Amino acid sequence: MSEQPQTDAEPLYIGWQGETAPGLARFVRERVIAVLLVALGLAAGIAATQAPFGASRFEFGVERSFEGQIELSPYPMLIVDRPGAENTGGAPTSRWLLTVFGKRGADSAVVHLAGHRVRLTGTLIDRDGVTMVELLPESLVDLGAAAVAGAAPAASTPATLQGEIVDSKCYLGVMKPGNLKVHRACATRCISGGVPPVLMVRRADGTARYVLLVDADGAAVNDRILHMVAEPVEITGALSRLGDLEVLRADPASYRRLGSWSPSPEAP
Amino acid sequence: MGHTYQAVQWNPQKKRYDQLVVGGVLLYLAVFMAVSAAVFPEATLETLLIRGLGTAALVLLHIILSIGPLARRDPRWLPLLYNRRHLGVTMATVAFLHGAFSTLQFHAFGDVNPIVSLFTSNTRVDSIAQFPFQPLGACALVIVVLMAATSHDFWLRNLSAPVWKALHMLVYVAYALILLHVALGSLQTESGTVTPAALGLGAVWLGALHLRAARAEGARDREEEVREAAAAEGWMDACGVDEIPEGRAKVVVAAGDRVAIFRSEGHLSALSSVCQHQNGPLGEGRVVDGLVVCPWHGFQYRPRCGTSPEPFDERVPTFRVRVEDGRVLLDPRPLPLGTETDPVPVSSAGSSPA
Numbered sequence: 001m002s003e004q005p006q007t008d009a010e011p012l013y014i015g016w017q018g019e020t021a022p023g024l025a026r027f028v029r030e031r032v033i034a035v036l037l038v039a040l041g042l043a044a045g046i047a048a049t050q051a052p053f054g055a056s057r058f059e060f061g062v063e064r065s066f067e068g069q070i071e072l073s074p075y076p077m078l079i080v081d082r083p084g085a086e087n088t089g090g091a092p093t094s095r096w097l098l099t100v101f102g103k104r105g106a107d108s109a110v111v112h113l114a115g116h117r118v119r120l121t122g123t124l125i126d127r128d129g130v131t132m133v134e135l136l137p138e139s140l141v142d143l144g145a146a147a148v149a150g151a152a153p154a155a156s157t158p159a160t161l162q163g164e165i166v167d168s169k170c171y172l173g174v175m176k177p178g179n180l181k182v183h184r185a186c187a188t189r190c191i192s193g194g195v196p197p198v199l200m201v202r203r204a205d206g207t208a209r210y211v212l213l214v215d216a217d218g219a220a221v222n223d224r225i226l227h228m229v230a231e232p233v234e235i236t237g238a239l240s241r242l243g244d245l246e247v248l249r250a251d252p253a254s255y256r257r258l259g260s261w262s263p264s265p266e267a268p
Numbered sequence: 269m270g271h272t273y274q275a276v277q278w279n280p281q282k283k284r285y286d287q288l289v290v291g292g293v294l295l296y297l298a299v300f301m302a303v304s305a306a307v308f309p310e311a312t313l314e315t316l317l318i319r320g321l322g323t324a325a326l327v328l329l330h331i332i333l334s335i336g337p338l339a340r341r342d343p344r345w346l347p348l349l350y351n352r353r354h355l356g357v358t359m360a361t362v363a364f365l366h367g368a369f370s371t372l373q374f375h376a377f378g379d380v381n382p383i384v385s386l387f388t389s390n391t392r393v394d395s396i397a398q399f400p401f402q403p404l405g406a407c408a409l410v411i412v413v414l415m416a417a418t419s420h421d422f423w424l425r426n427l428s429a430p431v432w433k434a435l436h437m438l439v440y441v442a443y444a445l446i447l448l449h450v451a452l453g454s455l456q457t458e459s460g461t462v463t464p465a466a467l468g469l470g471a472v473w474l475g476a477l478h479l480r481a482a483r484a485e486g487a488r489d490r491e492e493e494v495r496e497a498a499a500a501e502g503w504m505d506a507c508g509v510d511e512i513p514e515g516r517a518k519v520v521v522a523a524g525d526r527v528a529i530f531r532s533e534g535h536l537s538a539l540s541s542v543c544q545h546q547n548g549p550l551g552e553g554r555v556v557d558g559l560v561v562c563p564w565h566g567f568q569y570r571p572r573c574g575t576s577p578e579p580f581d582e583r584v585p586t587f588r589v590r591v592e593d594g595r596v597l598l599d600p601r602p603l604p605l606g607t608e609t610d611p612v613p614v615s616s617a618g619s620s621p622a
C-alpha cells in the first residue's frame with residue numbers, strides 16, 4: 001500500500017509539540033483564512049437573502065395603560081373608545097383582542113369581568129390595523145358594569161375563504177415570521193393555549209385580511225382546528241362583522257385542506 | 269495516551285486552535301446579525317439568533333466532515349485534524365444553543381411540556397411538504413451532543429474503541445437528519461437562493477470528498493489483496509527494501525489487516541498500522557527519536573514491541589519480517605500484544621526470521 005505523497009522536506013506534524021514547521025504553518029494558515037472567508041461570505045449571503053420580515057409591531061418591554069369594556073365572546077376583547085372617530089366616518093369603538101404572557105389566551109384573566117369597564121396595563125401588538133394587548137392580569141381594575149352592552153354580531157353572508165390559520169398573537173407581531181410551516185408548532189401551542197385563531201386571507205394586492213374563526217354556534221374552535229394550522233385551507237361559512245372585526249362561523253369539521261402548497265410569505 | 273485523564277491536555281497548538289474556532293464562530297454570528305439587521309431592520313433578535321446559530325453549526329459540521337478526507341489526501345491538513353474534537357464540541361454547543369432557543373421560542377410557555385410539544389405539535393407525517401422537521405433536528409442534536417460528551421479519551425477507553433468508533437460514525441446520520449431538518453423546514457418558506465445552493469453544494473462537496481477518499485483506499489487495498497493472495501501460506505512478499513525510506517513505513521494488507529513496516533536506523537520492524545487511540549493510520553506516521561509517531565494525535569509506539577513508552581500503556585500487535593534478495597517478506601500472522609521482535613537490518617541477505 002503506497003504512502004501519502006510526503007517528502008522528507010515535509011516534517012511530521014506532532015500536535016503536542018510546541019511549534020509547527022514554518023512551511024506547514026503557512027499551508028494551514030492560508031487554508032484556514034480561506035475557510036473563514038467562505039464561512040463569513042455564507043453568513044452575509046444567507047443573512048441578506050432571507051424572506052422579508054412582516055411589518056408588525058410588538059412593543060416588547062413597553063407597558064401602557066388602557067381603558068375599555070371587556071367582551072368575552074367569541075374571544076376575550078377590550079372594546080376601546082375612539083373619540084372623534086364618528087366625525088371622520090369611523091366606528092366609535094375598536095375591538096382589541098386580549099392575551100396574556102406566553103402561549104395563552106386571556107379567558108381566565110377576564111372571565112369575571114364580562115361587560116365591565118376596566119383599566120389595565122399591557123403591551124401593544126398590532127398589524128395592518130388589527131390590535132391585540134398582552135395584558136398583565138394583576139393590573140386589571142374593575143370600573144363597574146358598562147352602561148352600554150357590546151354590539152351583537154351583524155347580519156351574516158355566506159362566504160368561502162382561502163387562507164392560512166394563524167394564531168393572532170404571533171402573527172400580529174410577537175413573532176417574525178408568525179406563520180407558515182416553520183411557525184406551525186408555535187401557532188399550535190398558542191391556539192391550544194387559548195389565543196384567538198384567525199384566518200389570514202391574502203388579497204390580490206398582497207395585503208392581508210384577518211377573520212376570527214368560530215364554530216356554527218359562534219363558540220371558540222381552538223381545540224378543534226389544531227391539525228389545520230399553518231397550511232392552506234378553505235373555509236365555507238357565514239361571514240359577519242363584530243364591530244371593526246370580521247368573524248367567520250363554520251363547523252371546523254367542514255374545513256378543507258388545499259392540496260397544493262402555495263407559501264404566502266410575510267408581506268413587507 | 270494519558271494514563272491519567274484531564275479535561276483538556278492544553279498545549280500551545282490547542283490554545284491557538286480553540287481561539288481561532290471560538291473567534292471564528294463569534295465573527296460568523298456578528299456578520300450574520302449585522303447584515304440581517306442592516307437589510308431587515310424590522311427583524312427580531314430571537315429569530316436572527318436562532319438562524320445565525322443554526323447556520324453556524326451547519327457550516328462547522330461541513331468543516332468537521334471535510335477535515336478527515338482532506339487529511340487522507342494531503343497530510344498537511346493534519347494540524348486541523350489534531351484538535352478536531354474541540355471543533356466538534358464547539359459545533360455541538362452552537363447546535364445546542366440553536367435547539368434551546370428554538371424550543372424556548374416555539375414550545376415554551378404553553379399548555380404542554382416543551383419537549384412533548386416538540387414531538388407532538390406537528391402530526392402531519394403523512395405529507396412530505398408538511399412533515400414535522402423539528403423532531404429531525406432534535407434527533408440530530410441528541411447525536412452530536414452525545415458525541416461531544418463522549419469525545420474525551422476517557423470514553424474511548426471505557427466504551428472500547430469499536431463502540432466509540434461506531435457511536436461517532438453516527439455523525440453521518442446526524443448530517444442526513446440535519447439536511448432533512450433544513451430541507452423540510454426553513455427551505456420551504458424561504459425564497460432566497462443562497463441557502464439551498466450552499467446546502468446542495470455542501471452535500472456534493474462532502475459526498476465527492478468521501479467518495480474520492482474511499483476509492484483511493486479501496487484501490488490501494490485491492491492492489492495489496494492481489495499481492496496477499498499471491499503469497500503462499502505463511503510469508504508474503506511485502507515490498508522491495510528500497511521502497512521504505514528511512515524513518516517511514518510501507519503499509520501492506522496482511523490477512524485483512526493493515527501492517528506498517530517501518531525502517532529506522534537501517535532496521536525494519538513491522539507493527540499494526542492501526543493506532544490504538546482512534547484507529548489512526550500509524551503507517552503514515554514517522555519514526556521520531558526512535559519511536560513510531562501516529563500522524564493524527566502524536567501517540568507513540570516502540571517499533572520492536574508495539575508498546576507505548578511508560579507511563580502510557582497503548583499496545584499494537586507486531587509482526588515478523590525478514591529480508592531476502594532485496595525483498596521484504598512479512599509473516600501476516602500477528603504476534604501476541606507486547607511481543608518483542610528483533611529489528612532486521614535492511615542489508616540482511618539471509619533468511620533468518622525477525
